[in-house]
Amino acid sequence: MPVYVDFNEFDEMFETFQHTAWRLETRRAYHSDEETETYRRFARGLDAGYDLDDPWCSSRREQAALGKRFERVRVVDSPPTPGQLYLLDGARRNAAVGEDIRNLWRDEADRLGLPAEDFWLFDSRAVALLHFDAADRITGIELITDPVEVVRCCRIRDAAWHQAIGYEQFTEQVRAGG
DSSP: OOEEEEEHHHHHHHHOSSEEEEEEEEOSOHHHHTTTTHHHHHHTSSSOOTTTTTTHHHHHHHHHHHHHHEEEEEOOOOSSSSSHHHHHHHHHHHHHEEEEEEEEEHHHHHHTTTHHHHHHEEEEEEEEEHHHHHHHEEEEEEOOOHHHHHHHHHHHHHHHHHOEEHHHHHHHHHHTOO
């Protein structure tokens, strides 16, 4: 029987993990992004205007200062969707507060057999599997601690991380047409 955590419990996981929080992002869009002013600015061709002092950024910086790592691999279509372009632009904000963001073309992710699921892997011990509806809204967060599933996600992480490239180099590939 699946175990779900609420959004507050999920947020706490980003404060209480000990070493590494790693994410696989596979969706073509995220409704939560599209609701932000930064997304609206970006969609109009303006600088997104990221606030590096907002609570999310401050928390990431504090955790990174403690030696904790935040890492992500984002799977991107060719050509990238507007939502993926927004995330690629936002990677500079993430990097500025201590995250290591890498990207992988969807064709390569498919070749590697990566799943089409979004999840966070905390300390290689717990998985927060993110569930979405058809409108790209997050509907639930399933907490998985079963060792077999955690190891499966660790293997996914290792394959994705090995093949993904840094956001700056990936941005250049996108600008060059893939």
